[in-house]
Amino acid sequence: MAGIKKYLLLFAQDFVEFRYPEIESLIKLFKINVEVPKPTPIERPYWILENVEESEVRQIASRSVSLKFVAEIWSSGTSYDEFHGNVKKLMPLIDKKYKNESFKFMVETYNKHIKLKQRIEKIETMNYLDSVLGTIDLKNPDNTFVYFEYYGIDDLNVPVHPEHIYFGRYIADGQRDLFNKISLKTRKFIGNTSMDPQLSILMANQGLCSQNDLMFDPFCGTGSMLIAGALFGSYVIGMDIDYLTLHAKTKPSRALQKVRAADESIRANMEQYNLQNLYLDVFVGDFANYPLKGNLKFDSIICDPPYGVREGLLKVEKKEGRKFTAMTEDAVHYPSLSDYKMTNLFHDLLNFSVKHLKIDGRLVCWFPIPDKFYDDTIFPQHSALKLISTSRQQLIGDTSRILLTYEKIAETGELVKNDALENVDFRMKYFTQYDKERKETRHKNHQKNLEEAEKRGIKLMNKTEWKKYVNKKRQAEAMDKDS
Amino acid sequence: MKLITYNFLTSKCIRGVKVGYPLKLNVVEKKVEQQNFNPEFVQRMLPRLEWSAIKSAADIVGCAEIPENMNVETSLHDTDFLQKLHHLLLEIEIVNGSLICPETGRVFPITNGIPNMLLNEDEV
Ligand SMILES: C[S@@+](CC[C@H](N)C(=O)[O-])C[C@H]1O[C@@H](n2cnc3c(N)ncnc32)[C@H](O)[C@@H]1O
Numbered sequence: 001m002a003g004i005k006k007y008l009l010l011f012a013q014d015f016v017e018f019r020y021p022e023i024e025s026l027i028k029l030f031k032i033n034v035e036v037p038k039p040t041p042i043e044r045p046y047w048i049l050e051n052v053e054e055s056e057v058r059q060i061a062s063r064s065v066s067l068k069f070v071a072e073i074w075s076s077g078t079s080y081d082e083f084h085g086n087v088k089k090l091m092p093l094i095d096k097k098y099k100n101e102s103f104k105f106m107v108e109t110y111n112k113h114i115k116l117k118q119r120i121e122k123i124e125t126m127n128y129l130d131s132v133l134g135t136i137d138l139k140n141p142d143n144t145f146v147y148f149e150y151y152g153i154d155d156l157n158v159p160v161h162p163e164h165i166y167f168g169r170y171i172a173d174g175q176r177d178l179f180n181k182i183s184l185k186t187r188k189f190i191g192n193t194s195m196d197p198q199l200s201i202l203m204a205n206q207g208l209c210s211q212n213d214l215m216f217d218p219f220c221g222t223g224s225m226l227i228a229g230a231l232f233g234s235y236v237i238g239m240d241i242d243y244l245t246l247h248a249k250t251k252p253s254r255a256l257q258k259v260r261a262a263d264e265s266i267r268a269n270m271e272q273y274n275l276q277n278l279y280l281d282v283f284v285g286d287f288a289n290y291p292l293k294g295n296l297k298f299d300s301i302i303c304d305p306p307y308g309v310r311e312g313l314l315k316v317e318k319k320e321g322r323k324f325t326a327m328t329e330d331a332v333h334y335p336s337l338s339d340y341k342m343t344n345l346f347h348d349l350l351n352f353s354v355k356h357l358k359i360d361g362r363l364v365c366w367f368p369i370p371d372k373f374y375d376d377t378i379f380p381q382h383s384a385l386k387l388i389s390t391s392r393q394q395l396i397g398d399t400s401r402i403l404l405t406y407e408k409i410a411e412t413g414e415l416v417k418n419d420a421l422e423n424v425d426f427r428m429k430y431f432t433q434y435d436k437e438r439k440e441t442r443h444k445n446h447q448k449n450l451e452e453a454e455k456r457g458i459k460l461m462n463k464t465e466w467k468k469y470v471n472k473k474r475q476a477e478a479m480d481k482d483s
Numbered sequence: 484m485k486l487i488t489y490n491f492l493t494s495k496c497i498r499g500v501k502v503g504y505p506l507k508l509n510v511v512e513k514k515v516e517q518q519n520f521n522p523e524f525v526q527r528m529l530p531r532l533e534w535s536a537i538k539s540a541a542d543i544v545g546c547a548e549i550p551e552n553m554n555v556e557t558s559l560h561d562t563d564f565l566q567k568l569h570h571l572l573l574e575i576e577i578v579n580g581s582l583i584c585p586e587t588g589r590v591f592p593i594t595n596g597i598p599n600m601l602l603n604e605d606e607v
Contacts, residue, residue, distance in 0.1 A: 212524045214531075235524060237488060246597050267596075277519045280573075281488040284599040289496040289607050291591075291600035293504055296491050296531065476588055 006073040007049045007057045008148065008166055010108065011066050012176060015198065016043050019066040021389035021405060022205050023047075029208045030059040043153050045110050048073065058172050063232070065201045067174030071146040074168045083165040084125070094132045102137035106144050106170060111151035111158055122147055126167070144170035175201070181273065182227055188272050189264040191245060192253040195224035195304055199393075199403075203302050204228035206389070206405045207364040213299035218287050218352070221245055223266035225302045230270065230278035234300065238266070238282040239290065246282050287348060288340060297358045305345055307368040342368075343422055346380040347415055350406070354384045357408040362388070366401045369424070377420045379404060384413030484598050486540050487572040490532055492598065494584035494591070497606045505536035506591070507583035508543050518573045525565045528572065529555045537571070546571050 011019055024036050034052045049057065057070045075090050077083025105126070107119040114122075126147065134142075146169070149162035179197045184190050195203075203225065209215055211233035217225040220238025222245060229236045244250045248264040270279040285291050346367065353363040363385065369378060371394075381387060385406040392402045494503035534553045541549035548567050558564050582591040582598060589606070592599050 212521065212527055214527075237491075241601065243599060243601070247595060277521075281484055281596075281598075283484070283488065283492070283597060284601050286496075286601055286607075289602055291492050291494065291496050293491055293493045293533070294495070473587065473589075 004050060005052070005054070007052060007054075007171070008046055008071045008073050008146075008168060009049060009057075009060075010046045010068045010070070010110075010148070012068050012174075013043070013045055015066065015202065015391075015393070017391040017393070018199075018202050018403065021391055021403075022064060022066050022202055023060065024389070025206050025208060025405070026060050026063050029063070029205075029210065030056065032056045032059070041153065045153070046148075046150065054171060061172035061174050063205055064174045065176060065178065065198055065205070068176065069146075069173045070171045071148075071166075071168040072171055073166055076164060076166045078164055079161065080125075080165065083167070087126070087167055088128065091129070091132055098143065099132060099134055101134045101142035102140070103133055103143045103145055104136060104138050104141040106146050108146060108148045109151065109162075110149070111153060111155055112149070112162075122149075146170045178231065182231070188261075188268045189222055189248050189266060190253060191222040191250055193221045193304070194253075195228075197224075197228075200224045200228035201231065203364045203403065204232055204234075206403065207300035207302045207362045209234040209300055209302070214297075215300045215302060216298045216356070217303045218290065218301065218349075219303045219305050220266070220282055221304075223269060223282065225304070226266065226279065226282075227269060227273060227275065229300070229302060230275040231273070233278065235278050235280055237280045239285045239287070240282065241284065241286050243284050246284055287345070287352075290352070292356070294355070296356055298356050298361060299358055300362050300364070301353050301357060302364045303349075304366045305349065306340075307342065342424065343380075346421075350380055350382040350385060350415060353406065354382055354408060354411075354413060359408055359411070361408050363404075363406040363408075365404055367404050368399060368401045371398045371400055373424050374400060375420065377418070378424065379418075380421055381416035381418060382406075382413055383416060384408060384410040484577045484593050484596055485573055486537070486544070486575055486577075487528065488598075489540055489577070489582070490536050490572070492582060492600065494582075494587070494589060494600075496600075497584060497587060497589060497602060500584060500586045503584055503586060505533060505539065505585065507585060508540050508577070508580070509583060510543060510577055510580040512577075512579040513544060514576050514578055515574050516576050518569070520566055520569050522562060522565045522569075525569050525572070526559050529553075529558060529568075541571055544571075544575050544577075546575070 009023075020036070020038060020042065026032075027034060027036060032052060034049060034056070037047050037049070039047055054072065061067055061070050074094075075083070075086040077086050105123045107114075107122050133145075145167065148166040148168075150164040150166075151158050152163050178201055182197045182200075184194055184197065187194070204215075207215065207229070209229045209232045213229075213234040215226075215229035215234040215236045217223075217229075217236070217238045220226055220240050221242075223238055226236040226238050240246050242250075246266070248260055248266075250260075252258065252260050266282055267276065267279060270276045283291075349363070349365060353361075357363065367379060374392075376390065379387060379390060379402070386409045388405040388407050390402050390404055392400050394400050489506070489508060492506060494500055494506060497503065532553070537553075538549055538551060541547075546567075549571060558568075576596055577593055578596050580593045582593065582600075583589070584591075
């Protein structure tokens with residue numbers, strides 16, 4: 001069509017708070033120069049983009065999981081009369097090539113369900129277009145034309161007539177099919193921490209994961225984020241403190257499954273989705289004391305840090321008194337794990353990201369918070385990281401988690417003091433309905449780890465043996481220093 | 484564990500260890516798994532490699548064709564070299580073995596391809 005092109009982006013109505021940050025991220029990723037509209041209310045299911053190229057909206061559609069489809073708008077109206085009048089005015093301008101190409105119609109409505117018969121009737125109201133369009137081909141049309149009626153967002157008060165009617169040429173679908181592809185139902189290895197596919201893909205989009213990038217998840221668990229990053233061509237590495245999870249030896253989380261299959265693993269998941277070429281490694285490590293070289297830079301860091309009952313915040317406990325719970329000759333060892341205060345964890349995560357992200361690289365992470373403590377000053381901040389977006393997801397039990405996206409803007413800087421955040425750790429002490437449960441889980445896990453070590457034929461040292469071992473090691477260290 | 488990951492790991496996290504790099508690589512079992520050759524990724528990894536670590540790992544796994552020194556600028560467009568490096572970094576998998584801290588001798592086991600870098604209570 002001649003003149004300014006306009007595109008209609010129709011969104012799915014789940015996770016509406018994540019929509020704007022996602023599209024904004026994709027526009028940045030593809031370096032598209034366009035003003036992203038911020039329609040109110042945020043629930044509004046469609047936006048109109050102006051001054052973009054078709055190739056650019058196709059790029060957005062190639063990654064977005066919020067988007068149902070995008071269409072080039074040819075005409076619109078706020079009443080049937082106005083709408084058909086506008087379409088008719090447009091007809092002489094429609095490119096002659098469409099006369100020689102096949103087509104089909106697609107009818108979409110929002111906030112009103114219509115039956116097949118009504119759909120056909122709607123298409124029939126457009127019969128006058130016959131003179132400019134070619135033949136109908138329902139299976140393999142050259143073009144699909146979209147007829148869209150919008151009945152507002154108030155589902156308790158649906159108007160008789162649509163508020164807006166649009167007609168245009170369908171361009172592309174979003175990536176909602178990807179959820180099925182990586183569905184947890186059919187995924188080989190999952191655990192009770194596996195991330196919802198839609199959210200994990202949203203996170204990879206927030207992280208601007210792209211071809212040949214290096215992505216890291218320091219709390220990778222069963223590796224959901226690794227899958228999402230690799231879907232977009234990033235090479236992925238994960239770390240987790242839990243040996244059993246990384247070796248897929250935890251209790252199965254599927255209701256009907258008693259034992260884990262021998263071939264369950266993060267790598268097997270990557271193979272299931274044909275992403276094994278992008279899988280680098282996972283390793284067992286403690287985020288509070290991570291084993292990565294100082295100058296290593298990642299393109300993105302994407303994670304769901306530990307919280308809540310499902311898995312406590314853990315780190316290897318520092319024991320000055322050299323007490324120990326398990327130590328083995330070959331150093332396969334399950335150290336005792338202590339609570340990791342939430343503020344500390346997030347401060348570590350921000351510092352880690354400043355050190356290990358490239359400039360412009362992104363940190364995407366969930367931040368959990370009981371609703372009664374929530375306000376928008378609570379988020380951890382660092383002067384070298386720009387907080388790009390915050391999207392809240394309400395969970396059951398009066399808690400929320402907020403998806404935080406940061407972008408590294410400087411090589412150095414410091415944590416921003418945040419009283420509200422520091423108060424939370426303190427106030428969380430009063431929010432202890434989970435605490436007991438968490439301790440029990442921790443204890444159980446620990447016992448299991450010990451049993452597991454024993455099963456694998458590893459002899460645990462007793463206290464005297466341990467002392468000897470430590471002394472020997474100290475001597476060796478001293479000799480190393482002398483030489 | 485792939486050698487690209489080996490290149491990223493240190494034992495500096497142990498209390499008192501100054502550099503902790505490169506770790507000594509001890510291979511008990513390894514295998515070769517074909518991966519798609521993607522020159523752009525190898526190019527992007529070049530500046531992130533510590534050549535001394537790469538070279539000594541290459542010797543240990545018996546990859547003779549890796550040169551003593553590497554210049555990022557000239558290597559970027561040497562496809563033959565990138566291909567060899569691809570093989571070394573991404574196709575050789577250490578299934579069982581260990582990583583050893585160069586300063587303390589602390590052993591980090593690799594089992595089923597997964598390094599265990601977790602420290603003991605007295606080491607953090
Ligand atoms: C919310 S889960 C993330 C799950 C993951 N996204 C998945 O797909 O399964 C948090 C993970 O952090 C791990 N974790 C807890 N404390 C840790 C620490 N100090 N360092 C590294 N990982 C830790 C837990 O074992 C758990 O697997």
